[in-house]
């Protein structure tokens with residue numbers, strides 16, 4: 001099969017406007033099905049009245065992701081207004097999943113709009129964002145983890161009276177802190193056992209990979225990429241990747257929230273999710289050992305109440 005075309009997801013057919021769709025005829029050639037600049041009729045999609053497989057040109061992939069992000073952002077706004085946390089979470093996860101499938105600067109920068117919606121509507125609809133954490137999902141994935149960390153840090157930022165602009169940067173840092181994992185073999189990320197030393201080294205590289213990916217993005221605030229790099233560093237120098245002791249405030253906040261989320265939600269077979277109090281007790285041990293900031297930890301505890 002020629003590599004210039006990729007199959008479009010049926011769930012995304014509604015959203016492709018500016019990019020053309022193709023189908024493949026019997027002799028294997030790709031023929032224009034829907035030209036650029038128009039929607040496929042919804043009824044045709046809903047009733048499955050289109051070829052089973054439709055394709056987009058590989059060169060249109062990023063434009064396609066942007067169209068999907070734009071459409072899902074509109075949906076998100078409406079769902080927040082309708083106070084439906086389950087739908088809101090699904091939509092955010094779809095947006096993040098799309099982005100992590102192709103983690104390049106222009107798709108990642110598209111998350112900025114999503115975060116605008118989340119932080120500006122949060123003040124009015126704070127319950128929806130808070131409730132995001134209580135929507136359960138079957139699979140524990142990097143995307144789910146990232147969305148949960150984001151919901152927790154927005155709660156933290158609101159409790160601390162951050163400005164909208166600062167909240168947005170913190171939220172983006174949270175959503176993107178593990179973006180480097182998108183480039184790591186999923187067998188390592190989901191291994192139902194302890195990792196070997198080599199695998200652990202590969203996994204640790206998600207910090208530097210994330211930094212490199214985000215370094216190409218046009219985010220004005222360097223804290224977003226520094227968070228990807230530093231969120232596993234510890235104040236006593238025992239963290240990774242560099243073992244530094246001087247860690248940005250934002251990476252420290254997200255580092256603590258990251259641990260809390262992983263402890264309370266991790267459902268990999270060899271570990272079990274913990275109750276919030278137990279998780280905070282474990283993190284407190286790290287505070288006592290001077291790995292985490294006591295000041296930030298206390299603020300985080302208050303933001304959970």
Ligand SMILES: [Fe+2]
Nearest residue numbers: 177178231232
């Ligand atoms: Fe991480």
Ligand SMILES: [Fe+2]
Nearest residue numbers: 145177178258
């Ligand atoms: Fe993480």
